Amino acid sequence: xxxxxxxxxxxxxxxxxxxxxxxxxxxxxxxxxxxxxxxxxxxxxxxxxxxxxxxxxxxxxxxxxxxxxxxxxxxxxxxxxxxxxxxxxxxxxxxxxxxxxxxxxxxxxxxxxxxxxxxxxxxxxxxxxxxxxxxxxxxxxxxxxxxxxxxxxxxxxxxxxxxxxxxxxxxxxxxxxxxxxxxxxxxxxxxxxxxxxxxxxxxxxxxxxxxxxxxxxxxxxxxxxxxxxxxxxxxxxxxxxxxxxxxxxxxxxxxxx
Amino acid sequence: xxxxxxxxxxxxxxxxxxxxxxxxxxxxxxxxxxxxxxxxxxxxxxxxxxxxxxxxxxxxxxxxxxxxxxxxxxxxxxxxxxxxxxxxxxxxxxxxxxxxxxxxxxxxxxxxxxxxxxxxxxxxxxxxxxxxxxxxxxxxxxxxxxxxxxxxxxxxxxxxxxxxxxxxxxxxxxxxxxxxxxxxxxxxxxxxxxxxxxxxxxxxxxxxxxxxxxxxxxxxxxxxxxxxxxxxxxxxxxxxxxxxxxxxxxxxxxxxxxxxxxxxxxxxx
Numbered sequence: 001x002x003x004x005x006x007x008x009x010x011x012x013x014x015x016x017x018x019x020x021x022x023x024x025x026x027x028x029x030x031x032x033x034x035x036x037x038x039x040x041x042x043x044x045x046x047x048x049x050x051x052x053x054x055x056x057x058x059x060x061x062x063x064x065x066x067x068x069x070x071x072x073x074x075x076x077x078x079x080x081x082x083x084x085x086x087x088x089x090x091x092x093x094x095x096x097x098x099x100x101x102x103x104x105x106x107x108x109x110x111x112x113x114x115x116x117x118x119x120x121x122x123x124x125x126x127x128x129x130x131x132x133x134x135x136x137x138x139x140x141x142x143x144x145x146x147x148x149x150x151x152x153x154x155x156x157x158x159x160x161x162x163x164x165x166x167x168x169x170x171x172x173x174x175x176x177x178x179x180x181x182x183x184x185x186x187x188x189x190x191x192x193x194x195x196x197x198x199x200x201x202x203x204x205x206x207x208x209x210x211x212x213x214x215x216x217x218x219x220x221x222x223x224x225x226x227x228x229x230x231x232x233x234x235x236x237x238x239x240x241x242x243x244x245x246x247x248x249x250x251x252x253x254x255x256x257x
Numbered sequence: 258x259x260x261x262x263x264x265x266x267x268x269x270x271x272x273x274x275x276x277x278x279x280x281x282x283x284x285x286x287x288x289x290x291x292x293x294x295x296x297x298x299x300x301x302x303x304x305x306x307x308x309x310x311x312x313x314x315x316x317x318x319x320x321x322x323x324x325x326x327x328x329x330x331x332x333x334x335x336x337x338x339x340x341x342x343x344x345x346x347x348x349x350x351x352x353x354x355x356x357x358x359x360x361x362x363x364x365x366x367x368x369x370x371x372x373x374x375x376x377x378x379x380x381x382x383x384x385x386x387x388x389x390x391x392x393x394x395x396x397x398x399x400x401x402x403x404x405x406x407x408x409x410x411x412x413x414x415x416x417x418x419x420x421x422x423x424x425x426x427x428x429x430x431x432x433x434x435x436x437x438x439x440x441x442x443x444x445x446x447x448x449x450x451x452x453x454x455x456x457x458x459x460x461x462x463x464x465x466x467x468x469x470x471x472x473x474x475x476x477x478x479x480x481x482x483x484x485x486x487x488x489x490x491x492x493x494x495x496x497x498x499x500x501x502x503x504x505x506x507x508x509x510x511x512x513x514x515x516x517x518x519x520x521x522x523x524x525x526x
Contacts, residue, residue: 058396061400062400063396063399063400087402088402090399090400090401090402091401091402093400095396095397095400095401097393097396097397098393099392099393101392101393101394101396101397102394102397103389103394103397103398104388104389104392104394105385114398114401114403115398115401115402115403118304118402118403118404119401119402119403121304161397164397164401165401168401168402
C-alpha cells in the first residue's frame, strides 16, 4: 500500500538540522547529520538497530544533548534553548514512545488529562472531558477511557500513547518504532492511524522504524541512516532502487505488501 | 624480565582504577547535592501539585499506620519489660515510666519510625520512580511539557517530610501504651499516675528535637528514595537495585543524622 500524496509545504521547514553529531563514550552514533522536515510532511527514518535513529528524535525533543551541530525546531534552536522555552516548545511536539510509556498508575482518562491540565490551566472540567473524548475517538478507543494501561493490548497502548500526545494539538509528531512488537494487522492499523493524524491534525512527522511496510505506507519521504549519516533520501522507491549492498540487504530481509 | 613485568603490571592497572573511583566519588557527591539543590529550587515555586501532595502524604501516613501501631506497641512493651530487672535491683521500679519516656521520646520513637519508613516507603519510592525511569514514563512527562521532577521527586519528598514526624509522634504515644500495659500488670499503677510520671522528665527541647529529627529523617528517606529511583539504570535489575539501595542508604544516613542531632541537642540541654 503506497502513501497517498499530501499537500506538503516545501517552503516551510519545521525542523532543520545541520552537522549534528552525538557520541556515547568512544561510540560515534551520529556523524554529521543534515536533515530538513517540511510542514505537513511525514519523513521516515530507516536504519538498523543501534544506528542512532531514536537518539536523533531524542535530541530534537531535548531529551538528549547534541555534541555539535544545530537543531532548529519551529524556529527555536534546541541546542541553546532555555529550560523555560524548551518547556513551551515541547507542548508543540508530540512524542510517541516505542513502549508507549503510559503512566501505569493512572487510568486512560488520567493519562490523557495529565499533560492537558498542566499545560492549559484555564480549561474547565467539561472542556477537559470533551477534549479527552474527542482525541480518544480520533484513535478509535473511546471505550477504554476508564481502563488501566495494564488492561490494554499492545496496539491499544500504542494508540493511547499517540492520543496522549495529540491532546495538546502538536505541530510535529515524533514516532519511535510505532509498529515494533505488533502483529501485521495491528501494525497496519497503526500505520493508517499515523496517516489519519497527519491529515486530520495537519502534523509534520518523523517516523523512526526498521519496518519497511510502515515506511512505505506512512512516508512521504524516506531517509536511510547508515554509519551515523543519511546515505540515501527520497521516496521509498528512490531509496531502494540503487546498488548499495547495505540498502539492498535491508530491503531483502523485510516483507513488503 | 618476565617477573619484573608481572610484578609491575598490577600496580599500573590499579592506579587508574583507584583514581577513577576517587573521581567518581566526587562526581556522585556533586550529583547528590545538585539533586537536593534542584528539590529546593523546584519544590516551592508554582505550579503547585496540592492534590498529589495530599494523596502522597495520605499514602505514606495512613498506609504505614498499622505497621507503626504494632511496632510502637511492641517496642514500648519490650523496652519496659527489659528495663525492669535492672531497676528492680535498686528498688527503683517507680522510675520505669520516666526511663521509658526519655528513651522513647528522645530516641526510639523517631528512630524506629524512620527505620520502618525507610524500609516501607523509601523502597517503594525508589522502585516506583525507578520503574517509571526505565519504562520512559519520566521522559514522556518531560516531552509533554510537564514537570516530572516536581510531580515525582518534590511531592514524594515533601510527603515523607510531613508524614514521618506525625508518625513518630503517634509511634511514641502507642509505645507509651505498650509500656503502660507492662507497668499496670506488674505494679498495678493507674493510667493517670503513669501518664504523669511519663511526661514529668520531658522538657520542651525533647519534643522539639524529636520533631526536628523526624522531619530531617522524613526528608532523608524521601530524597534518597527519589534520587535512587531517578538515577536508576535501565532494566528490571536496575529497579530492584534502586529500591534496595534506597533502603540501605536511607537507614545508614538516618543513623548518622541521629548521632549528629543527639550531639547538637546535648549542647542545649
